[in-house]
Amino acid sequence: MVLETWTRVDRYIENLFSPADPVLDATLEASRQAGFPTMEVTPNQGKLLSILARSIQAKSILEIGSLGGYSTIWLGRSLAPGGKMLTLEVDPTHAAVTRANLKRAGLDGVVELKLGLALDTLPGLVEEGQGLFDLVFIDADKPRCAEYFSWALKLTHPGSLIITDNVVRNVAVSDPNNRDPNVQGVRRFNEALAAEPRVVATAVQTVGSKGYDGFAIAVVTS
Ligand code: SAH
Ligand code: DHB
Ligand code: MG
Numbered sequence: 543m544v545l546e547t548w549t550r551v552d553r554y555i556e557n558l559f560s561p562a563d564p565v566l567d568a569t570l571e572a573s574r575q576a577g578f579p580t581m582e583v584t585p586n587q588g589k590l591l592s593i594l595a596r597s598i599q600a601k602s603i604l605e606i607g608s609l610g611g612y613s614t615i616w617l618g619r620s621l622a623p624g625g626k627m628l629t630l631e632v633d634p635t636h637a638a639v640t641r642a643n644l645k646r647a648g649l650d651g652v653v654e655l656k657l658g659l660a661l662d663t664l665p666g667l668v669e670e671g672q673g674l675f676d677l678v679f680i681d682a683d684k685p686r687c688a689e690y691f692s693w694a695l696k697l698t699h700p701g702s703l704i705i706t707d708n709v710v711r712n713v714a715v716s717d718p719n720n721r722d723p724n725v726q727g728v729r730r731f732n733e734a735l736a737a738e739p740r741v742v743a744t745a746v747q748t749v750g751s752k753g754y755d756g757f758a759i760a761v762v763t764s
Pocket of ligand 1: 581613636682
């Protein structure tokens with residue numbers, strides 16, 4: 543009943559602000575054909591990511607967790623002219639579908655995908671002197687969120703945004719006794735984010751077609 547209401551309003555907002563887009567629709571269709579779980583950000587959330595990237599004129603974006611490249615396309619399209627994006631993905635099938643979806647979107651020259659465990663790839667980015675990234679979107683396995691945030695801090699500069707998906711997970715996150723490793727991972731991340739002196743951060747609750755969840759949004763200050 544409640545989800546039904548949220549979904550109806552989500553569709554209303556979507557129809558107004560993010561009307562059907564053949565490339566994004568084909569991206570979702572390819573991910574469903576491949577049997578991927580429905581874990582993409584919603585269209586309205588994709589639009590929010592786009593606005594955040596555009597508001598800082600992001601020229602370099604890092605994403606952790608590509609799935610089929612849906613959020614990747616929202617962010618890749620929002621890069622300032624000449625900008626580049628890197629997305630990290632561990633699953634070879636997800637990576638292959640993402641690459642095909644990026645090609646269809648005309649972003650294959652702009653977005654690079656690195657295949658592997660993000661915790662294996664991230665140290666290399668620091669060693670290579672890659673970055674620094676203007677925006678990092680953390681959206682992979684939840685138990686390691688706090689580790690990804692530590693790496694994001696090494697790979698960003700004052701003014702960068704670090705955005706993390708799925709930090710509410712229904713009401714579960716407010717329960718310190720919840721034993722789900724995803725919930726525990728998100729709680730550990732939220733606590734690390736709140737305690738981190740180098741960022742100003744908050745978490746925003748969201749409701750919509752994907753249920754009740756939220757984003758953490760942080761700006762790096764030093
Ligand atoms: N950002 C996407 C959704 C990502 S779903 C969107 O909104 O469209 C989470 C993705 O993270 C999955 O594709 C999963 O394979 C990937 N993932 C999980 N653990 C990972 C790890 N350790 N390293 C890199 N990617 C990982
Ligand atoms: C899950 C992961 C996500 O990134 C998401 O946006 C929704 C659900 C999950 O692991 O269930
Ligand atoms: Mg997510």
